[in-house]
Amino acid sequence: MTDQRVVGLDLAGSENRPTGLCFLRNRKVITKLAYGDGEILEEIVSFNPSVVAIDAPLSLPAGKNLNSQYCIRKCDEELRKFGIRFFPINFAGMRKLTERGIRLKKILEEKGIEAIETYPGAFYDLMGLPRPKKRRVVGQVLRALTKKFNLEVEGVRERLSFHELDSIVCALVGLLYLKGESICLGDPKEGLMILPRPPKENRKS
Numbered sequence: 001m002t003d004q005r006v007v008g009l010d011l012a013g014s015e016n017r018p019t020g021l022c023f024l025r026n027r028k029v030i031t032k033l034a035y036g037d038g039e040i041l042e043e044i045v046s047f048n049p050s051v052v053a054i055d056a057p058l059s060l061p062a063g064k065n066l067n068s069q070y071c072i073r074k075c076d077e078e079l080r081k082f083g084i085r086f087f088p089i090n091f092a093g094m095r096k097l098t099e100r101g102i103r104l105k106k107i108l109e110e111k112g113i114e115a116i117e118t119y120p121g122a123f124y125d126l127m128g129l130p131r132p133k134k135r136r137v138v139g140q141v142l143r144a145l146t147k148k149f150n151l152e153v154e155g156v157r158e159r160l161s162f163h164e165l166d167s168i169v170c171a172l173v174g175l176l177y178l179k180g181e182s183i184c185l186g187d188p189k190e191g192l193m194i195l196p197r198p199p200k201e202n203r204k205s
Helices: 037-047 074-081 094-110 120-126 135-149 162-178
Strands: 005-010 019-025 028-034 051-055 114-118 152-154 182-187 191-196
Touching: 005 037, 005 162, 019 037, 019 162, 028 037, 028 162, 037 094, 051 094, 051 162, 074 182, 074 191, 094 114, 114 120, 114 162, 120 162, 120 191, 135 162, 162 182, 162 191
Parallel strands: 005 051, 028 152, 051 114, 114 191
Antiparallel strands: 005 019, 019 028, 182 191
16 A cells, blocks of 8 residues: 555644644544644654645735735635635735745745645535534534544544644545545646545535
């Protein structure tokens, strides 16, 4: 069996807030929280993943910057076709998150590690799962993911954080991406968003 290693990163906009990290290796899952860029990068590099799937915008609209009034990428526009809610990348705290995501992607690529953008909110919607906005839903969603993807979750506390759950989702998208079972939204020249291929029963007509 091929040794598939994927990191899922639920990135925070600030180094003062927790970032969720998921290390997925051949269906075995370990999660943790980290803060600074240095700590995050050290964890990723030491794991040596094939891909890092990040919950953060990793590109800007072609020919625009974060000060542009209409700061929507093609991948964002395509999200709307699925009826998926999202925040524009120049909206409030999204600015810092976008800047941090782009910076980390560049560093990872310089180290020879592929980084892809994903969005857990879209994952939940496409897979017909509730977005875990309440604590009791976290356990419900984790059990559903564990069963569907045959995961072995190690070292997870009973009260798994929202950040860690989203990082697991990111890692699963990375795994589906490596297996060719994902979809790509957007323009390669501008930036792509990778999402799971939705089950037929969950696709909108």
